[in-house]
Amino acid sequence: MAIRLALVGLGRLGYEHAKNIHYRIPGAELTAICSVRQEELDRVAQEMSPPVVTQSFNELLDRGGFEALVIATSSETHAELICAAVKRGVRHVYTEKPIGMSIAELERIREVIAAHPGITFQVGYNHRFDADLIEAQRRIGAGELGKLVLIRLASRDQRWVEENLVSFSPTSGGLxxxxxxxxxxxARWLTGAEAVHIFGFGGVFAFPGLKAVNDMDNAVILMEFTGGVMVQIEASRSSPYGYHAPIEVFGTEGCIRIGENSFKDRTAVLDQQGVKRACTESFFAYWEDTYRAELNDFVACVGEGRSPKVGLEDGWKAVEWAFTAAEAVRSKRVLEYTPTYPGIA
Ligand SMILES: NC(=O)c1ccc[n+]([C@@H]2O[C@H](COP(=O)([O-])OP(=O)(O)OC[C@H]3O[C@@H](n4cnc5c(N)ncnc54)[C@H](O)[C@@H]3O)[C@@H](O)[C@H]2O)c1
Structure with a gap:
C-alpha cells in the first residue's frame, strides 16, 4: 500500500516536492497539502486533487489521514513545525534544510525527537543523493584517492534578480x-571528517541592496578538517553564465572532479565564432534527480522501518558549521569549531 504524505509549503521547492510525490514516486500518495498562500494551494489542488487542502498547519494535523509529513516551508518555520508535528503524533518527518535557525531551536528539536523514540527524521541535504557524488564517496571511502589533501566545492547561482534576493535573504539566514x-x-559526508578550524571572507559585489539586510552575494570559506584535510567552499548569487557546482577531491593517490563545466546538455554548436555550449540555468535543473531520489528514499525508509541517510546529527552539524562560518566571516577571525551535538540516548 502507498505511503500517504502530507506536504506543508508549496513554494519554489514545495511545488517540486508535490510533483515528485504525485507523479514520480510509485510508493507514495499526496493526500494533504498546506500553504499560507492560497494561490499555491489552488494550483496544486487543481492539478493533483489531494483530499485535504488547508492554509492552517493545525488543521492539517487535526485532519490527519497521512503517515508521513514533508516540510518545505520557509526556513524560520521548520523547528516549530517539526516539534508541533512530532508532539501531535506524526512518526515520520522529512524537513527541508536548515532544521533550525538557532542553537535553541536545534535543542528543542532534539528534545522532542528524543522524547518520541522511533521517529523517522530526514533532512533535505539532497546533494547526498546525486549519483556521481555517491560514487565519489564510495571511492574515497575505499581509499582509492589515498590520504585526502584538499576538497574544493563551489555553488554559483545564476545571477538573481536583486529585488527577489533582497526580500528572500532575511527569511533564509543568508549566503x-x-x-x-x-x-x-x-564536504563532511564525502570526507567522513569533521570541522576543526573555520575561516572566510565575503562581500557585496553585485547587489548593493543586500547591504541593508546584512547579507553578501559572494563568499569563500576555508576549513581545516580532522586529519588535516583542507576544505575550500565558494558560493555566489551572481554567476553571469548560469548555475555551476564544480567539486574536486584531491588525495595523495588520485583526484576526482565532478561538474567541472556548467554544460546544460551534450550539444555543442561549432561555427565561425568558435564552439558554443549552453550553461545549466538553475540549481533545480542541476539537482533535479536528487529531489526525487531523496523523497523516494524517505518513503522507502518509512516503508522499511530503516533510518534515513541524512538525519538529525547531520542537520545539526550543518547548521552549527554554518553559524561558525558566518561568525568567522563577520569577525574576520579563524574560529575553532567545538561540536555541541549531544546525541540521543
Ligand atoms: N534543498 C534545496 O536545494 C533547496 C532549494 C531551495 C529551497 N530550499 C529550502 O526549502 C525551503 C522553502 O524554500 P522555497 O524557496 O521553496 O521558499 P518559498 O518562499 O518559495 O516557499 C515557502 C512556502 O512556505 C509556506 N509557508 C510559510 N510559512 C508557513 C506556515 N506557517 N504554514 C504553512 N505554510 C507556510 C509558504 O506559503 C510557501 O508555500 C527553505 O527552507 C529553503 O531553505 C532548499
Missing part, C-alpha cells in the same frame, strides 16, 4: 549560513 550549508554537509 554563508543558508546557501553554503549544502556544501558543509557534502
Amino acid at each position: 554563508v549560513a543558508d546557501m553554503m550549508s549544502h556544501d558543509y554537509d557534502t
